[in-house]
Amino acid sequence: MNRPDLIRFLALPLLATAAIPAVAQPPAMTPTQSAPPAGQVVLPPPMAVMPPPVPLPALSQAQDDWANEWLKSGMAEGLMARSKPTAPMHGQQLLNALLDRGRALSTGRVDTADFLEVWALRPAAFDPRPSLAKAIAEDRLPQWAASLTPPYSGYDGLRKGLATYEKIRDTGGWSSLSAGASADVVRARLALEDKSVTGSEPLTAALQRAQRRYGLNPTGLLDARTLTALNVSVDDRIAAIMANMERWRWMPRELPVNRVQVNIAAAVLTVFQGDEPVTSMRAVTGSPTNQTPMLSSNIHSIVVNPPWNVPMSIARKELFPKGRATLAKQGYKIVKTPEGGERIVQPAGPNSALGRLKFDFNNPFAVYLHDTPSRGKFSSYDRLASHGCIRLEKPVSLAELMVASDPSLSGQIQSLIDTNKTQRVSLPSQVAVYLLYWTAFASSNGTMNFRADPYDWDKLLAQKIEASSRRVDPTAVNSTAPAAKD
Structure with missing residues (x-):
């Protein structure tokens, strides 16, 4: 990056974050106010009256038909791993389903109450009712639906990748490879995810591309780590894509122009x-x-x-057991805390x-x-x-x-x-x-890249998405029962 670009990087202002509304408190008594007479009942100030929800217009027959069809697209958006039988809905039930799907696509299928503590990236609150009411009134439901998902190429790439891997799954997926698999078998396995694999190119070249997609050392050899990556099931790859699509839904719809991102995985x-x-x-x-x-x-x-003010968790577990003499030789200092305890400090240097x-x-x-x-x-x-x-x-x-x-x-x-x-x-x-925590993302040419799931968050999140979908998605009916008819 040249110098003007560097200056521009810091000169552009960060986007302001949304303020958190304060909870209204009753006014404090000022010094000039006197206490109420003994025995007098003091009523609290009236609570703020919440405005009534925006009313939703009735759907026309054409809108009803479109909405029922659109609600079948949950799998394409990573809100469920497989299509579920659906029963047509009408009236308030259909409107409720649209509101639920609008929230799921905008801020995530999983409720923040079900997040792990370390998933501290929380989506902003979103009420789809006003925009849905406007879309119905203006007969712009498809445009409303298109505006719900994250407006980023990263999300769109995952959506396309999800369709690719669902097709691989639905046509049989892949079998596990063994260390002694023949070149033809390995090549056929690689071709399922990499359409550029040809029978004439060296197998090492195809393996190197796969290793780069998996974030591995591109040796061109079918080593143990490459074999492990190739043997991740297609269902687990789909779960990873679903989990990453959900994380995109937690992101703000406008990112700061200047930012630093760390991909933990x-x-x-x-x-x-x-x-x-x-x-x-x-x-x-x-x-x-x-x-x-x-x-x-x-x-x-x-x-x-x-x-370095060593955190007590590290001090107790890793440093104090070494003994004071060893810590002193290694340059650490043990200092007293205001509470009478001790902590370890490593001086600058x-x-x-x-x-x-x-x-x-x-x-x-x-x-x-x-x-x-x-x-x-x-x-x-x-x-x-x-x-x-x-x-x-x-x-x-x-x-x-x-x-x-x-x-x-x-x-x-x-x-x-x-x-x-x-x-x-x-x-x-x-x-x-x-x-x-990005473990699945698409290259500019649409090829899917994966990283290992070191914290086991992908499967857990995919399971939470499925559970949430079963619990609140009214388009799903019992898969053993026939779909209801008009």
Whole structure:
């Protein structure tokens, strides 16, 4: 990225986030107000009256027919793994079904009450009633339906990929490969997902493409990890696509123009401008036992030469058992807490676990982006090894990018590091940061890419989608019973 692009990246303002309405409280008694006479009953102030729901017009016969047909498209949107028999609906039942489907496509099928705690990326509230009423009145139901889904190429690519994998499943899927499978068998298996496989190209080339799609080392050999990826069932691939489509529905409909995204599952950080990536770097994210949460926040400052205040969970489990003498030799300090306890601090320096830079953003999990003195992991294809924070391959480059619009800071990050002083640098403009979990995504040519599901979130989320669909989707009828007739 050239210098003008860097400046533009930080100069453009972040989109304002929606404010959370405050809960109305009764007015406090001012010093000039006197208490009510003894025995007098004081009535609380009247509660705010909620406006009545927007009334929905009756559907015409043509709208009724269209709506019943459209409600059959739940599988295409990843709201269910297989089509379910449906009974035609009419009147209020049909309107309720449209409202339910509108909410599911806009903010997700799974209710936030059923989220894991670490799924802290929560969709904004959405009421489909006003827009549905308007669409019925103006006879624009298809346009209303098209406006519900996330307006991103990432979601659209998954929707197309879902149709591809459903077709593979419905035509028999694939069988498990063995380590001794013949070249023809392996080639036929690869061709199911990669239409560019030919009988004349070397098998190693086709295997390398598959390995890149799976985020593996492209050796061109049918090694154990490649065999494992190829033997993931087509049903599990569909579940992964469904889970990722649901996560897209949790995203805001307008993303900040300037943002940093971390794909936790792939351990990659990408800087986006609009909906397009402009630069990326490898990262190290949380191990399966120390999961990095999904969340969004704003990076507000960078700490240069940060000390590490070791979290008590790590101190108790990994450091205190070493003994005080060993900790002292390794440069750690044990300090008293105001409560009378003890905590461990690693002073700033080249050996600090946080390296030379820490990128701070508010979140309830105490995670952040940071440098690291341990560089070896960045050359690995298995980079889920942190305690939950995100270690960066090129932290100085990212810091320079973030301060580029400030003449007093631009080009000075390394100089600040070289002072060996701990100091906090406020960014010229806060930069949005999203920690996301993408295990399925489409390339620009439509080919599906998959990553391992290290936290086992895909199957769990797909199961929650199915359960929610069965519980609230009124278009589904008992699969053993015939569909109702008009």
